[in-house]
Amino acid sequence: MEPLRVLELYSGIGGMHQALRESCIPAQVVAAIDVNTVANEVYAYNFPHTQLLAKTIEGITLEEFDKLSFNMILMSPPCQPFTRIGLQGDVTDPRTNSLLHILDILPRLQKLPKYILLENVKGFEVSSTRDLLIQTIENCGFQYQEFLLSPTSLGIPNSRLRYFLIAKLQSEPLPFQAPGQVLKEFPKLESEHPEKNTIVAENKIERKKIEPNICFDNGRQCSGKEAILFKLETIEEIDRKHQQDSDLSVQMLKDFLEDDIDTNQYFLPPKSLLRYALLLDIVKPTCRRSTCFTKGYGSYIEGTGSVLQTSEDVQIENVYKSLTNLSQEEKITKLSMLKLRYFTPKEIANLLGFPPDFGLLRTFYTKMVMLFKIICNHDPNNFTIFVLICEFIPF
Ligand SMILES: C[S@@+](CC[C@H](N)C(=O)[O-])C[C@H]1O[C@@H](n2cnc3c(N)ncnc32)[C@H](O)[C@@H]1O
Secondary structure, rough: OOOOOEEEEEEOOOOHHHHHHOOOOOEEEEEOOOOOOHHHHHHHEEEEOOOEEEEOOHOOHHHHHHHHOOOOOEEHHHHOOOOOOOOOOOHHHHHHHHHHHHHHHHHHOOOOOOEEEEEEEEHHHOOHHHHHHHHHHHHOOOEEEEEEEEHHOOOOOOOEEHHHHHHHEEEOOOOOOOOOOOOOOOOOOOOOHHHHHHHHHHHHHHHOOOOHHHHHHEEEOOOOHOOOOOOOHHHHHHHHHHHHOOOOOOOOOHOOOOOOOHHHHOOHHHHHHHHOOOOOOEOOOOOOOOOOOOOOOOOOOOOOOOEEEOOOOOHHHHHOOOOOOOOOOHHHHHHHOEEEEOOEEEEEEEOOOOOOOOOOOOOOOHHHHHOOOHHHOOOOHHHHHHHHHHHOOOO
């Protein structure tokens, strides 16, 4: 098979390029395009031989696109216009203009690409922009399938539900195509290329090491029934967390943690401990879950991602139950016993599927929060993209 000529739009720090590389599919990224200078630095460091265009996509003309002569598009357009907690400006949000530009250019290209893979947030599937996208690719003759997938379905202990669309220029439907449905699971394919299946399977198994351990708490297996409400959590939430921690098909967090780190710089400051104690999503290294890390991680607490309890032998329930009637200082002392810390940027990168040697340019940034911002803001979801690419493209 001739190497695919891939155009990577909204390339960020290169999550899609990384996933493509790991898929072992013969491919060359002919150009990557992004306006963010910090992300571009990280991209250029990790993919020094790729042509990186630091431009706005809407500034690129039809002729320039034609010259790149690509046969695959990978893209993760900005998700802010579609997030459920945002304003949901959809087509009217100026951040959608670049995608509308691509949809305008696509039918007019001298040669249509053979494959398109698009990633966005949950919420995109019900947007008018999605309808325009579907209309455009259908008119161009693509077959397509939409998905809502989280890395947890690949055994990765991080919830990050995302929308994916894969489209192929051909007349017959894709083998796993389910018209009118957004699939919530990966397609199971009988490949005509068994050697490719072997590679995919090996990679999946390596990432999804199944371990016979269950999260034990003081000798007793976690169970929702015995849960004590000591934080601002509902019984349902606690039940869900216990179920996640007992799902042996998901790896433990400890497999993604760094060994030798200076933990001091990651401990939660006493002020945050006191103020947000009841809102924290606390996980232990033996847990099989973590919440989605967002760009505010390290600066804000609420809803930005889980924190890690490093003193595993301390009973969290006991700490929380004893807080009532304590002075502020005593509360801080109690809470500090849990030794709660942030995940490091590298650990988050591990959970997102970046290999150990992926450069985050640590030395460039004096503030840890900037690193969090780079890795979380750009929202790469490598494991999922990797499997979609592997299952979708014949080679
Ligand atoms: C969701 S992130 C992409 C994440 C990427 N897949 C990665 O692995 O980092 C969206 C990216 O689109 C870029 N972007 C947004 N609007 C753009 C535009 N009009 N032209 C070019 N890049 C744009 C942002 O700088 C950001 O890096």
